[in-house]
Amino acid sequence: MAGSGTFAEIIDGDVFNYYSNGQWNKSSSGKFVPIINPTSNKIHFKVQACTQEEVNKAIESAKTAQKLWAKTPLWKRAELLHKAAAILKEHKAPIAECLVKEIAKPAKDAVTEVVRSGDLVSYCAEEGVRVLGEGKFLVSDSFPGNERTKYCLTSKIPLGVVLAIPPFNYPVNLAVSKIAPALISGNSIVLKPPTQGAVAALHMVHCFHLAGFPKGLISCVTGKGSEIGDFLTMHPDVNCISFTGGDTGIAISKKSAMIPLQMELGGKDACIVLEDADLDLVAANIVKGGFSYSGQRCTAVKVALVMKSVADTLVKKINDKVAKLTVGPPEDDCDITPVVTESSANFIEELVKDAKEKGATFCQEYKRKGNLIWPLLLDNVGANMRIAREEPFGPVLPVIRINSVEEGILHCNSSNFGLQGCVFTKDINKAMLVSDAMETGTVQINSAPARGPDHFPFQGLKDSGIGSQGITNSINMMTKVKTTIINLPTPSYTMG
Ligand code: NAP
Numbered sequence: 001m002a003g004s005g006t007f008a009e010i011i012d013g014d015v016f017n018y019y020s021n022g023q024w025n026k027s028s029s030g031k032f033v034p035i036i037n038p039t040s041n042k043i044h045f046k047v048q049a050c051t052q053e054e055v056n057k058a059i060e061s062a063k064t065a066q067k068l069w070a071k072t073p074l075w076k077r078a079e080l081l082h083k084a085a086a087i088l089k090e091h092k093a094p095i096a097e098c099l100v101k102e103i104a105k106p107a108k109d110a111v112t113e114v115v116r117s118g119d120l121v122s123y124c125a126e127e128g129v130r131v132l133g134e135g136k137f138l139v140s141d142s143f144p145g146n147e148r149t150k151y152c153l154t155s156k157i158p159l160g161v162v163l164a165i166p167p168f169n170y171p172v173n174l175a176v177s178k179i180a181p182a183l184i185s186g187n188s189i190v191l192k193p194p195t196q197g198a199v200a201a202l203h204m205v206h207c208f209h210l211a212g213f214p215k216g217l218i219s220c221v222t223g224k225g226s227e228i229g230d231f232l233t234m235h236p237d238v239n240c241i242s243f244t245g246g247d248t249g250i251a252i253s254k255k256s257a258m259i260p261l262q263m264e265l266g267g268k269d270a271c272i273v274l275e276d277a278d279l280d281l282v283a284a285n286i287v288k289g290g291f292s293y294s295g296q297r298c299t300a301v302k303v304a305l306v307m308k309s310v311a312d313t314l315v316k317k318i319n320d321k322v323a324k325l326t327v328g329p330p331e332d333d334c335d336i337t338p339v340v341t342e343s344s345a346n347f348i349e350e351l352v353k354d355a356k357e358k359g360a361t362f363c364q365e366y367k368r369k370g371n372l373i374w375p376l377l378l379d380n381v382g383a384n385m386r387i388a389r390e391e392p393f394g395p396v397l398p399v400i401r402i403n404s405v406e407e408g409i410l411h412c413n414s415s416n417f418g419l420q421g422c423v424f425t426k427d428i429n430k431a432m433l434v435s436d437a438m439e440t441g442t443v444q445i446n447s448a449p450a451r452g453p454d455h456f457p458f459q460g461l462k463d464s465g466i467g468s469q470g471i472t473n474s475i476n477m478m479t480k481v482k483t484t485i486i487n488l489p490t491p492s493y494t495m496g
Contacts, residue, residue, distance in 0.1 A: 020058040022215030038104040047222040061216030066188035081125035084211035089118035098200035128184030156479035158186035160239030171197025178242040181474035267419030277424035283317035289448025299449040305408035338371035348394035418461030420449035
């Protein structure tokens with residue numbers, strides 16, 4: 001059970017403590033933030049509402065701890081990360097249970113998220129030892145002069161305090177994808193977990209605590225982003241922000257100054273289906289890509305752009321599969337579970353109503369009970385409908401029928417987002433042309449968009465983000481290059 005056994009010290013009464021300076025603490029605010037179970041719509045957990053003073057102390061202790069950590073041998077940092085990964089995987093059941101209760105993640109997917117996170121931490125430890133253990137050696141050339149009198153040594157040094165802010169949909173995985181590269185690189189971490197998902201994140205942080213990282217190196221401050229977010233992101237002692245979420249990231253990028261940012265933001269991932277595509281493969285990918293975790297994935301298929309000649313056949317195949325999706329509580333491991341909050345469900349409903357008014361074809365009846373929305377395929381969607389452009393983050397998928405591949409690319413590229421896209425065709429030449437033309441950070445050929453494997457580069461263009469994740473890219477992003485130049489006297493001899 002959450003907050004019991006190994007995790008007993010992280011809770012005080014019925015409120016989960018925050019973690020700072022190596023200890024689990026109660027906030028002096030005397031206030032808590034409620035976490036509403038999306039299935040019951042009732043308060044399930046409570047976390048401390050940290051004050052600015054407490055956030056400040058967490059950053060201060062992170063700043064102090066980082067100085068010594070930067071001098072800790074790489075193998076020792078890696079050893080602690082491996083230990084944390086093992087503890088995390090050992091405790092996958094209670095952490096997964098939190099994900100089920102806080103964000104209505106289907107039970108099996110919740111376990112997968114924790115195990116995948118442990119693997120990511122271990123891989124990061126291994127990769128860090130190699131990437132960071134290597135430097136460069138350069139010899140001077142003619143800029144200006146041509147004597148070999150200068151020798152340059154480069155190495156990667158940490159940035160300092162990294163602020164990690166993950167979103168609700170992967171509060172463990174998208175937290176460790178920031179924590180592990182930061183720590184292996186010699187940085188310290190201040191984590192601000194999403195409100196929905198905060199308890200799972202606190203359990204994950206306890207696994208790092210049990211692994212024995214130095215006091216102050218990792219902190220986890222809880223509270224609403226709208227209340228402590230600005231204080232954190234504009235704090236002068238934060239040296240890097242790694243953020244995943246929605247438009248909040250754009251606002252943060254405008255407020256922060258002179259520090260590296262890693263921003264993974266929203267998407268409207270398009271799936272272009274050409275006439276020669278294997279339609280069974282497409283249908284399977286669209287249903288999995290569009291509806292798993294009820295469409296609440298950054299890389300969910302968010303619009304299908306289908307050549308008119310194959311649209312009838314494909315829509316039928318998709319509908320046959322949609323009919324088989326199970327709908328219900330996450331505890332029963334249903335395919336479609338309640339979306340995270342009532343306001344998310346209301347927003348999805350707005351998009352559905354707009355599509356209805358503008359004449360979309362409803363392949364299923366629209367059905368909602370509380371936060372639970374039944375899967376819905378909308379056919380014959382037009383560019384004037386909001387669902388064609390906006391990110392529903394729910395189990396509603398629009399199909400736009402296109403006359404040419406150019407029309408599909410035009411629609412895809414007119415989006416303010418540019419996360420991923422995909423194309424289905426048996427012709428690799430056409431696939432490569434589409435990939436070249438799509439203005440997205442990644443294009444998948446004959447598969448739905450997906451994040452991962454976690455060591456692949458992952459990035460969004462336009463409003464979908466800044467910088468690139470993926471283990472090696474994150475390590476590079478969370479370090480800077482330091483050079484030392486050895487200057488020799490100008491030789492007084494000439495070679496004959
Ligand atoms: P969100 O509302 O932007 O929140 C993300 C995080 O920001 C949460 O931890 C939130 O805390 C915090 N926050 C809120 N206001 C803040 C402020 N003023 N300053 C600092 N932090 C603040 O996003 P979400 O609803 O959790 O996640 C869904 C979005 O994330 C979707 O748009 C999805 O596409 C995107 N996403 C992108 C990727 C990617 O890799 N590109 C991956 C997953 C999700 P509170 O919860 O306390 O408000």
